[in-house]
Amino acid sequence: MSFKQDFRQLIKPYYVFNIILSFSYIICRKTPGICNYLFTVEECEFDGRETEILFFLVIVVMIRSRKTGSVTMINYLSSSFIYTKVANLILWFYADFIMGIVYTIVFVLMGLLLPEPAYSGPDKVIYFRGPNSLDEELARDKHVVWIVAFYTVWNPACVNFAPIFAKLSSDYGLDNFKFGKLDVGRYPDAGVKYHVNDSSLSKQLPTMLVFKDGKEVDRRPLIDTKGKIVKFLFSEENIKAAFDISNLYETLKSDLKIRKKHVKSD
Numbered sequence: 001m002s003f004k005q006d007f008r009q010l011i012k013p014y015y016v017f018n019i020i021l022s023f024s025y026i027i028c029r030k031t032p033g034i035c036n037y038l039f040t041v042e043e044c045e046f047d048g049r050e051t052e053i054l055f056f057l058v059i060v061v062m063i064r065s066r067k068t069g070s071v072t073m074i075n076y077l078s079s080s081f082i083y084t085k086v087a088n089l090i091l092w093f094y095a096d097f098i099m100g101i102v103y104t105i106v107f108v109l110m111g112l113l114l115p116e117p118a119y120s121g122p123d124k125v126i127y128f129r130g131p132n133s134l135d136e137e138l139a140r141d142k143h144v145v146w147i148v149a150f151y152t153v154w155n156p157a158c159v160n161f162a163p164i165f166a167k168l169s170s171d172y173g174l175d176n177f178k179f180g181k182l183d184v185g186r187y188p189d190a191g192v193k194y195h196v197n198d199s200s201l202s203k204q205l206p207t208m209l210v211f212k213d214g215k216e217v218d219r220r221p222l223i224d225t226k227g228k229i230v231k232f233l234f235s236e237e238n239i240k241a242a243f244d245i246s247n248l249y250e251t252l253k254s255d256l257k258i259r260k261k262h263v264k265s266d
Contacts, residue, residue: 014114015077021110022084024103025091026054039095050091057087078116079156116159123166124173128182131189137180138214143259144176145252146211147243150196152185155205161234165206168236172245176259177252195223203229210243218243 009015028034035044046054061080085107093100128134134148149165151158169179184191184198184205191198194216196207203221210218220242221232232238240246 009117010077012117014117017110017114018081018085019077021088021103021107022081025088025095029095038099049094053087053091053094057083078160082156116156122170124169124179125166126178126180128180128187128190131187131193134180134182134190135193138211142214144178145248146178146180146209147245148180148182148209148211150182150184150191150194150205150207150209152183152198152205154185157234158206161206164234164236164239165208168239168245172249174249174252174256176256177249203231206234208234208239208243 010019028038029046029050030044032044035041060083089100089103089107092103126137128137128148138146147168149161151161153159165179165181173179182190184196188198190196194207194209196202197204208220209216220234220239222230224230232242
């Protein structure tokens with residue numbers, strides 16, 4: 001995502017209000033006048049407990065951002081908002097119980113009224129509606145190779161992954177090479193069938209599966225022989241390399257031309 005695209009995202013209400021909430025305590029605590037009024041102190045400095053909480057927050061955000069595969073500014077912000085807001089919640093309750101209640105109300109209202117913006121750019125993604133819709137499509141035409149992303153709408157890694165998957169579908173989509181998405185949060189039975197854990201602690205969100213001849217032939221992240229999830233960074237470059245998408249595209253494009261020639265000759 002370019003700087004201009006990042007900036008256009010940042011000025012959306014969701015990001016503006018979440019940045020304000022994430023820095024609300026620091027701003028109020030360090031701004032003369034506001035600090036003196038809210039905290040009834042003479043000097044606007046953090047005490048030992050506040051410093052510990054903020055230092056712990058920095059460490060948690062860095063670790064969790066790396067685990068979610070955040071690679072852009074927007075990705076980092078999206079994956080860190082929940083931790084920064086929880087830290088602010090603790091700090092506000094630590095400073096004043098009433099202010100903690102006020103912050104909680106604002107926190108909840110913002111979550112209900114301003115959900116994270118979903119990707120709305122160009123794509124050739126087909127969304128499967130229902131637990132059996134993918135099975136039916138795979139059985140309908142086995143000449144089609146499918147790359148299907150299993151996701152949930154509430155998972156930050158899935159939200160960050162959406163524009164990458166959309167771009168891949170636009171760049172490589174063919175009549176016999178299709179890209180689909182299935183919400184395992186909405187259709188958990190499909191998650192069970194394809195061994196994708198949709199829990200809040202799952203390390204399998206998102207998961208990409210490749211289907212050829214109606215059968216799964218590859219997936220990321222992989223599951224090793226001990227049943228552990230092998231970490232995978234869902235960047236565009238990694239996905240192309242892992243599934244050899246460029247070569248697969250050229251092969252399927254050639255196959256499609258041959259099939260069309262046969263149809264015309266018949």
